[in-house]
Amino acid sequence: MVEVTPPRRGRGRRPAAEVRAGVLRAATGLLLGEGIKAVTFDRVAAAAGSSKMTLYKWWPSAGALAAEAYFTHSEQQLEFPDTGDIRADLTTQLRAFVRLLTGGGAGPAIAGLIGVAQTDPELSAAFSRYYSAPRRALAMAAVHRARDRGQLRDDIDLGILVDQLWGACYHRLLIPDAPLTEEYATALVDNALDGARPRDTAPPGRHSH
Amino acid sequence: MVEVTPPRRGRGRRPAAEVRAGVLRAATGLLLGEGIKAVTFDRVAAAAGSSKMTLYKWWPSAGALAAEAYFTHSEQQLEFPDTGDIRADLTTQLRAFVRLLTGGGAGPAIAGLIGVAQTDPELSAAFSRYYSAPRRALAMAAVHRARDRGQLRDDIDLGILVDQLWGACYHRLLIPDAPLTEEYATALVDNALDGARPRDTAPPGRHSH
8 A cells, every 4th residue: 555656645644744844835835925814724734735634633723833834934044143243243134134024925924923923822822932032042142142252231131132123123014114124224233232322421320331 | 853862872863973982982992801803893883882884984994993992092191201301201101101011901902903904904004094103203203302402313313213112112012022021111221322332342433422
């Protein structure tokens, strides 16, 4: 009964890992091509040639499947440059992030995932586990290294810096009252590092050092 | 045929403004009490004692109705303090914003509105028109006044500063990988004004002034 060529329609015969990869590919295609609303168990099962029961067994919601699919698709873009110059590294990384968000289907896909996550706890958990938390950890590691090198102040909460860079981009993606561009990314980094206060004024109640 | 006491069930007899106000109150109640998914034309019409046809006539989508309802509810919180000290005013405003987002139903309501806005263009437009754009304009006016007073640098894009304050809060609301607190709001303002770079290091390729 074992077939030599991989049977395209032989449900239940393909190794689970292969079926899983096919489902994730199908979900990614629907997410990037038509948006988060197209990622339903019905449509993914049809596109992947898998049974809906398999999908129900593996994912708690279609949203959770969409999040894992997107993560699998974007995993290769996770690396964070480390040249030893935090301004240059943050600028490179933020510009690449803005290119990703504005260059094709990824921006609407991420916006759709975050959007549905607001009312789908399964998707919210998957988005955090597979996408946002690991990315936040990489950014935190980069700014901690920079602080160890003396390029960032000792007395600030580095998590805030991460929000003021990536969060600012998400703000323009999700509430598009102002444009999101690569020049914006560069200016974001400069603003966060240099501060909005004129350099010749001292912060109130503190000594500049 | 004209009745003297306002008929609670006399559909079509109440003045349009009164019906409209009742619908918005009902939508706000559902949004704050049960979340964005509860704001459907069916449920709002039932709660307001209005006809669904009226709602269809006045709002292009239930999402657009939810956005206008939320705006009407939160309008009184629009004022922006102007004491002449931008650090104090931003801190007051941001802490109040965080209190609003974390103190009750408003945070989930705003998160739900932004969430649905990602796939509902009518809601997205209403959210911008009634809520986010006017608030952004108030924040922009405040930072422009501060720049005119010499409290902010001449050479930065003030729209970025707004994203690095409010956008950072939205980031923690919508992608809750880190906590959103009033202390966070204070630290956000200090970070944005003072910058993350040690004060004794000069920005590359520029003169500090």
